[in-house]
Amino acid sequence: xxxxxxxxxxxxxTIKAIRHYHERGLLPEPDRDSSGYRRYTAKDxxxxxKIRTLAHAGVPLARIKDLLDAxxxxxxxxxxxxxxxxxxxxxxxxxTRDQLAxxxxxxxxxxxxxxxxYLDELRELxxxxxxxxxxxxxxxxxxxASPEDACxxxxxxxxxxxxxxxxxxxxxxxxxxxxxPDDPRLPALADRTRDWFSHHDSLTEVRPVHNPALAxxxxxxxxxxxxxxxxRLAQLMNG
Amino acid sequence: xxxxxxxxxxxxxTIKAIRHYHERGLLPEPDRDSSGYRRYTAKDxxxxxKIRTLAHAGVPLARIKDLLDAxxxxxxxxxxxxxxxxxxxxxxxxxTRDQLAxxxxxxxxxxxxxxxxYLDELRELxxxxxxxxxxxxxxxxxxxASPEDACxxxxxxxxxxxxxxxxxxxxxxxxxxxxxPDDPRLPALADRTRDWFSHHDSLTEVRPVHNPALAxxxxxxxxxxxxxxxxRLAQLMNG
DNA sequence: CTTGACCTTGCCCCAGGGGCAGGGTTCGAC
DNA sequence: GTCGAACCCTGCCCCTGGGGCAAGGTCAAG
Numbered sequence: 001x002x003x004x005x006x007x008x009x010x011x012x013x014t015i016k017a018i019r020h021y022h023e024r025g026l027l028p029e030p031d032r033d034s035s036g037y038r039r040y041t042a043k044d045x046x047x048x049x050k051i052r053t054l055a056h057a058g059v060p061l062a063r064i065k066d067l068l069d070a071x072x073x074x075x076x077x078x079x080x081x082x083x084x085x086x087x088x089x090x091x092x093x094x095x096t097r098d099q100l101a102x103x104x105x106x107x108x109x110x111x112x113x114x115x116x117x118y119l120d121e122l123r124e125l126x127x128x129x130x131x132x133x134x135x136x137x138x139x140x141x142x143x144x145a146s147p148e149d150a151c152x153x154x155x156x157x158x159x160x161x162x163x164x165x166x167x168x169x170x171x172x173x174x175x176x177x178x179x180x181p182d183d184p185r186l187p188a189l190a191d192r193t194r195d196w197f198s199h200h201d202s203l204t205e206v207r208p209v210h211n212p213a214l215a216x217x218x219x220x221x222x223x224x225x226x227x228x229x230x231x232r233l234a235q236l237m238n239g
Numbered sequence: 240x241x242x243x244x245x246x247x248x249x250x251x252x253t254i255k256a257i258r259h260y261h262e263r264g265l266l267p268e269p270d271r272d273s274s275g276y277r278r279y280t281a282k283d284x285x286x287x288x289k290i291r292t293l294a295h296a297g298v299p300l301a302r303i304k305d306l307l308d309a310x311x312x313x314x315x316x317x318x319x320x321x322x323x324x325x326x327x328x329x330x331x332x333x334x335t336r337d338q339l340a341x342x343x344x345x346x347x348x349x350x351x352x353x354x355x356x357y358l359d360e361l362r363e364l365x366x367x368x369x370x371x372x373x374x375x376x377x378x379x380x381x382x383x384a385s386p387e388d389a390c391x392x393x394x395x396x397x398x399x400x401x402x403x404x405x406x407x408x409x410x411x412x413x414x415x416x417x418x419x420p421d422d423p424r425l426p427a428l429a430d431r432t433r434d435w436f437s438h439h440d441s442l443t444e445v446r447p448v449h450n451p452a453l454a455x456x457x458x459x460x461x462x463x464x465x466x467x468x469x470x471r472l473a474q475l476m477n478g
Numbered sequence: 479c480t481t482g483a484c485c486t487t488g489c490c491c492c493a494g495g496g497g498c499a500g501g502g503t504t505c506g507a508c
Numbered sequence: 509g510t511c512g513a514a515c516c517c518t519g520c521c522c523c524t525g526g527g528g529c530a531a532g533g534t535c536a537a538g
Contacts, residue, residue, distance in 0.1 A: 002383050005484065010383045015485090020526060035534055037485055042376035045383060053338045056331075061525075079343055086336050090329055092295075097325050099292045100318055109292070110285050137281030144241050144249040144284060244515065254516090259495060274503055276516055300493075485534065496523075503516065508509100 001039040011048040024061050114154050115139045131174045181232040190236035240278040250287040353393045354378045370413045418468040429475035
């Protein structure tokens with residue numbers, strides 16, 4: 001006949017937990033000795049280890065209570081199910097570990113693999129970090145608003161990027177961010193851009209996502225992400 | 240500018256959780272649109288995914304809050320620590336899985352490996368399930384009350400069990416459980432038992448754990464685990 | 479006879495949300 | 509133009525699985 005503390009040590013739980021299980025009706029209240037102390041038997045120890053094992057497996061206490069006096073078949077099925085669940089949770093934790101590792105690194109955590117690859121391409125191309133960041137935020141927003149469309153658009157955009165002329169225009173737009181709105185190169189850039197699209201928009205339906213549109217969307221998401229030169233550029237192209 | 244529902248879908252959390260993070264100061268409250276709806280930016284999406292990843296890793300929300308604006312070195316150290324913790328928890332879950340499997344199987348969960356082996360030997364010997372159960376409960380109690388003594392005693396008991404005469408006596412005691420207290424075989428059994436101990440107790444210090452003592456201890460733990468024949472047997476041997 | 483380690487009950491506290499009430503908004507279909 | 513579905517808002521109480529602390533009673537050893 002052991003005390004609550006000894007029982008707790010044996011089963012590797014706290015005294016508090018045992019009293020909690022009494023309250024929930026999981027473990028029957030044992031008889032008391034003359035001083036009112038609870039006195040436990042070996043059966044309690046066995047039951048408690050069962051309870052502890054199931055509780056550690058994440059089984060809700062209410063369900064443990066039912067399981068304790070279920071017939072063997074039910075118990076077997078339940079244990080199989082709990083084990084399955086445990087495997088799932090282990091897999092989930094492993095995935096969380098992977099994500100945790102990426103948390104520090106790149107953007108792969110926030111955008112689809114395709115977009116992440118695209119961002120890498122931009123980096124290789126020599127785009128500014130500001131631009132890449134802008135693009136990333138734009139794609140996050142697009143994926144959120146409409147994942148299917150974002151998927152189509154990113155494919156088209158990467159296709160576009162295989163064109164050397166488009167790449168050149170893209171990079172020049174990037175550089176133009178810091179220009180003065182009076183810069184004489186802006187009208188020329190606007191013309192070349194309009195020109196390029198007029199020759200290509202029959203081939204693709206890409207216009208809704210061409211760079212300025214993307215920039216505007218991203219600008220909405222990050223107030224102040226546009227620039228005077230870009231605003232002027234938009235004027236010139238739409239006017 | 241996306242709504243709370245879209246953001247929640249993107250990050251894989253509930254709307255409720257996002258509002259909870261606002262309350263805890265983890266994620267800043269965004270601006271509202273004209274109808275009072277919260278409107279989120281790409282930055283919020285990025286932050287929320289970080290929060291979600293850390294939260295799934297079991298990091299307390301208060302700590303996540305600190306981590307979000309910690310310097311990179313602190314963050315790196317923290318992530319390493321969190322990852323360690325995750326590995327621990329994966330290992331713990333695996334151990335729980337093993338225990339869960341044993342929960343269904345034998346008694347190895349509740350007693351030391353030595354005692355478990357001993358119980359297996361009893362089973363091979365042909366002891367009754369009732370007897371094995373009684374022994375098991377007795378050892379659980381002993382291990383709880385005094386693990387070191389239990390360790391010594393189980394070693395001595397297993398040593399004793401190598402003696403064929405002792406094994407025979409043991410099994411006869413087991414069988415005697417169901418006898419009538421008037422059974423004529425009882426006095427003879429009592430004599431043979433006393434005889435055996437008088438020839439062997441000089442060799443070992445085993446008397447405190449000989450079978451009747453164990454039976455009595457187990458009987459205390461399980462009211463009604465003794466029998467009229469055993470009570471009579473105890474009388475005959477002590478008298 | 480004290481001291482420290484036990485035990486008792488009772489109460490409130492925590493994280494991380496879930497659920498529901500009771501209301502306003504938006505958007506597409508008819 | 510109006511109706512319903514699907515959103516959104518705040519506010520409140522609820523849950524699990526205990527932890528912590530208070531204010532006392534008990535026990536065993538020195």
